[in-house]
Amino acid sequence: xxxxxxxxxxxxxxxxxxxxxxxxxxxxxxxxxxxxxxxxxxxxxxxxxxxxxxxxxxxxxxxxxxxxxxxxxxxxxxxxxxxxxxxxxxxxxxxxxxxxxxxxxxxxxxxxxxxxxxxxxxxxxxxxxxxxxxxxxxxxxxxxxxxxxxxxxxxxxxxxxxxxxxxxxxxxxxxxxxxxxxxxxxxxxxxxxxxxxxxxxxxxxxxxxxxxxxxxxxxxxxxxxxxxxxxxxxxxxxxxxxxxxxxxxxxxxxxxxxxxxxxxxxxxxxxxxxxxxxxxxxxx
Ligand code: FAD
Numbered sequence: 142x143x144x145x146x147x148x149x150x151x152x153x154x155x156x157x158x159x160x161x162x163x164x165x166x167x168x169x170x171x172x173x174x175x176x177x178x179x180x181x182x183x184x185x186x187x188x189x190x191x192x193x194x195x196x197x198x199x200x201x202x203x204x205x206x207x208x209x210x211x212x213x214x215x216x217x218x219x220x221x222x223x224x225x226x227x228x229x230x231x232x233x234x235x236x237x238x239x240x241x242x243x244x245x246x247x248x249x250x251x252x253x254x255x256x257x258x259x260x261x262x263x264x265x266x267x268x269x270x271x272x273x274x275x276x277x278x279x280x281x282x283x284x285x286x287x288x289x290x291x292x293x294x295x296x297x298x299x300x301x302x303x304x305x306x307x308x309x310x311x312x313x314x315x316x317x318x319x320x321x322x323x324x325x326x327x328x329x330x331x332x333x334x335x336x337x338x339x340x341x342x343x344x345x346x347x348x349x350x351x352x353x354x355x356x357x358x359x360x361x362x363x364x365x366x367x368x369x370x371x372x373x374x375x376x377x378x379x380x381x382x383x384x385x386x387x388x389x390x391x392x393x394x395x396x397x398x399x400x401x402x403x404x405x406x407x408x409x410x411x412x413x414x415x416x417x418x419x420x421x422x423x424x425x
Pocket of ligand 1: 170171172173174175176177178179180195215241242243244245250251252253254255256258259263264265266306307308309330331332333
């Protein structure tokens with residue numbers, strides 16, 4: 142398939158991007174790695190008369206870790222994440238999750254910013270950002286602002302981002318304790334049928350804090366506070382894990398598609414969350 146004709150821009154700074162977005166409104170869209178947008182354009186499901194490439198904007202690159210805060214530029218690729226020794230040390234759940242996204246070819250191009258901003262419920266980074274309580278940094282004609290990842294997703298492909306804003310970076314406190322990103326998919330390289338991101342802090346043999354987010358089980362990522370609460374104060378015994386799974390199942394709302402009927406997705410959600418909690422607890 143061949144996309145409809147478009148005008149291509151490659152600005153070298155953010156002001157240049159915003160100027161084009163302001164000029165063309167809905168008719169303009171930024172492109173990062175292109176591995177979500179280009180297929181949509183080829184299938185004619187996205188019509189983008191003005192395409193703004195972010196590849197030449199240096200300020201959107203780079204990973205910094207300072208005073209326990211991790212900041213990842215929007216144009217950092219999944220490949221760079223996987224190969225960052227600093228990220229693996231400070232936030233190993235990022236490495237574990239990024240390794241399970243797509244395949245090496247997609248990961249060479251696909252960016253953290255594109256994955257987070259896209260609003261596709263099947264993307265793995267949004268749930269992970271919610272689990273880590275990340276801040277999303279946006280810039281637009283009215284300046285910069287920060288949104289909590291837990292408040293960003295409104296519906297499938299609909300987020301709190303205005304059309305004339307771009308995501309510049311994500312940031313979060315280096316997570317403490319045990320972690321796991323567990324994903325069930327039909328085959329290598331596929332999106333999740335169900336995935337779970339779990340962080341657990343253990344103190345005196347009990348869970349003192351937990352955070353749980355689920356992917357591709359609703360039209361947005363699902364941060365399940367109730368599931369995490371079910372673990373707090375327990376020693377992550379079988380009963381606690383079952384309670385957490387039951388609480389998570391109350392929060393998700395999967396729909397039937399080519400990854401399976403609702404009952405199968407709910408079953409898969411329970412399995413991945415159980416495995417993720419067990420692994421995170423063993424690492425806590
Ligand atoms: P693009 O495709 O360039 O952009 C996606 C959208 O985000 C566009 O609407 C664009 O305008 C917008 N956007 C991009 N950057 C910004 C920004 N900085 N600010 C504002 N808006 C922005 N993803 C997963 O998470 N898990 C998977 O298992 C997975 N499997 C895949 C398998 C295949 C075969 C393919 C082709 C893709 C798969 N993906 C998967 C998606 C892949 O990870 C994408 O690359 C990623 O979701 C989007 O990143 P991108 O840089 O390619 O964004």
